[in-house]
Amino acid sequence: MKRTKLEVTRDILDILQKNRQVKITHLIYKANLSNNSIKPYIEYLLKNQFMEEVREDDKRFFKITQRGNEFLFEFSKIKIFSESFGL
Amino acid sequence: MFFSLSFGRFYGIDSLIELLIVIVAGIISWYSHRIYKIVKEENYRFFSWAFLAIAVSFMFKIISNFTFLSRVRVENANFVYVILTQPKYMPIVDFFSFILYKSFYLIGFLILFLIATRTEKKDKVLLFIYLSIITILFSIYFDFVFHITLVVILLLLTMHFYHNYNNHRTINTLLVYLGFSIILISHCFFVFSGVNSLFYMIGEGFVLLGFLCLLINQIKIYFKNSKNETNKTRSNKRYSRYTAKK
Numbered sequence: 001m002k003r004t005k006l007e008v009t010r011d012i013l014d015i016l017q018k019n020r021q022v023k024i025t026h027l028i029y030k031a032n033l034s035n036n037s038i039k040p041y042i043e044y045l046l047k048n049q050f051m052e053e054v055r056e057d058d059k060r061f062f063k064i065t066q067r068g069n070e071f072l073f074e075f076s077k078i079k080i081f082s083e084s085f086g087l
Numbered sequence: 088m089f090f091s092l093s094f095g096r097f098y099g100i101d102s103l104i105e106l107l108i109v110i111v112a113g114i115i116s117w118y119s120h121r122i123y124k125i126v127k128e129e130n131y132r133f134f135s136w137a138f139l140a141i142a143v144s145f146m147f148k149i150i151s152n153f154t155f156l157s158r159v160r161v162e163n164a165n166f167v168y169v170i171l172t173q174p175k176y177m178p179i180v181d182f183f184s185f186i187l188y189k190s191f192y193l194i195g196f197l198i199l200f201l202i203a204t205r206t207e208k209k210d211k212v213l214l215f216i217y218l219s220i221i222t223i224l225f226s227i228y229f230d231f232v233f234h235i236t237l238v239v240i241l242l243l244l245t246m247h248f249y250h251n252y253n254n255h256r257t258i259n260t261l262l263v264y265l266g267f268s269i270i271l272i273s274h275c276f277f278v279f280s281g282v283n284s285l286f287y288m289i290g291e292g293f294v295l296l297g298f299l300c301l302l303i304n305q306i307k308i309y310f311k312n313s314k315n316e317t318n319k320t321r322s323n324k325r326y327s328r329y330t331a332k333k
Binding site: 006070082083086 | 126130257
């Protein structure tokens with residue numbers, strides 16, 4: 001079954017929470033997304049400060065933020081709320 | 088000379104029902120706004136506005152229910168007269184609060200309808216707003232026009248929630264579907280409220296029942312998951328603390 005936008009966001013943040021810093025290739029692989037399909041999620045997560053970009057030795061890593069942790073905490077409630085009203 | 092303040096029809100029971108609806112709609116609006124602050128998705132913001140508009144509309148309905156009368160007892164020889172007078176501003180307050188009630192109520196359900204049908208095009212939205220204004224203007228003289236419009240909007244919304252229930256067969260989706268179906272039934276009764284006030288009271292009862300279904304859904308969301316979540320998030324928090332130390 002196709003995952004909803006919320007579920008994909010949760011999956012990406014879950015990966016980030018379980019790892020200190022994650023490279024984009026690792027995210028693509030773990031979240032089961034393609035190079036193109038992950039782009040809007042990366043933009044969305046960065047724009048809403050759910051994760052932050054860290055650069056180390058010219059390599060790009062992603063790290064979960066406090067807001068991202070908050071999202072994961074509230075996720076199940078948000079999912080049921082949006083599901084019950086069909087949002 | 089006495090002053091009497093009435094809180095609405097049926098000894099103010101209807102005002103009490105409306106106060107409960109204000110609370111329920113307020114809770115749903117607040118929760119949706121809270122989600123919007125986390126997720127930053129426009130849908131949740133508009134959803135929050137919709138329920139806020141419904142809550143505000145019922146506040147105006149409560150105001151319109153107030154009737155303030157001054158009663159003067161005049162004794163003349165063997166006759167006793169009771170003269171009932173209403174302060175000058177009361178009919179104006181009553182008129183405007185009732186118009187505002189209708190406007191906010193219609194706006195609230197219209198936003199819900201636009202969210203449900205995922206209507207985003209500006210021309211379509213403007214057309215709906217125009218039709219709503221026409222409805223409100225007509226309903227000043229013909230109250231049933233307002234209720235018939237709501238019956239149509241609620242029928243479409245109920246159909247949306249029925250499809251939603253078919254897609255996700257959970258108690259939460261069932262409660263929302265039931266809630267909106269009952270609100271739809273209530274407005275069918277309100278259409279005939281001009282004929283007999285009993286229809287009005289039955290309608291009020293159904294509205295309350297509908298919003299109670301939505302309240303139960305909200306309570307279920309809040310409490311059922313807090314149990315599952317605490318175990319999950321405890322381990323998540325422990326993990327993030329561990330990774331932070333690293």
